[in-house]
Amino acid sequence: MKDINRIYHNSIGITFTWNFDNSRNGKKIQLVFLNLSMCLSTKKIEKFLKTIKRLQNEIANDKSNNKKENCESYLLETPSKDTCIVITYTELETLKDLLEGALFGYSMNNLLRINMINK
Numbered sequence: 001m002k003d004i005n006r007i008y009h010n011s012i013g014i015t016f017t018w019n020f021d022n023s024r025n026g027k028k029i030q031l032v033f034l035n036l037s038m039c040l041s042t043k044k045i046e047k048f049l050k051t052i053k054r055l056q057n058e059i060a061n062d063k064s065n066n067k068k069e070n071c072e073s074y075l076l077e078t079p080s081k082d083t084c085i086v087i088t089y090t091e092l093e094t095l096k097d098l099l100e101g102a103l104f105g106y107s108m109n110n111l112l113r114i115n116m117i118n119k
Contacts, residue, residue, distance in 0.1 A: 008101030012094040015102035029102055044079040045099050051077050052096045
């Protein structure tokens with residue numbers, strides 16, 4: 001755990017940055033949830049959140065019998081090209097929380113780091 005700076009975690013996963021400088025990852029956030037791991041920029045996380053919110057709106061506006069209580073899982077597009085994941089509605093809500101927590105924590109960490117430098 002000394003190799004990472006944990007940003008946020010919940011029951012579905014964890015987000016963190018690596019302590020060592022890795023040119024491949026740069027200023028990206030490592031996102032580990034379910035059986036997946038992604039290294040994403042904050043812009044890609046924001047895009048992923050929009051995709052999740054769009055799917056939640058589609059589910060909420062679904063007039064058929066496939067309401068979230070009746071459907072076992074949904075297909076969620078990821079920021080990675082040509083990659084989708086199958087996810088339950090509960091996992092979708094928890095993933096949304098994980099991503100929002102990651103963005104908030106990352107922003108706070110950057111703000112604190114900037115204030116420490118300017119002292």
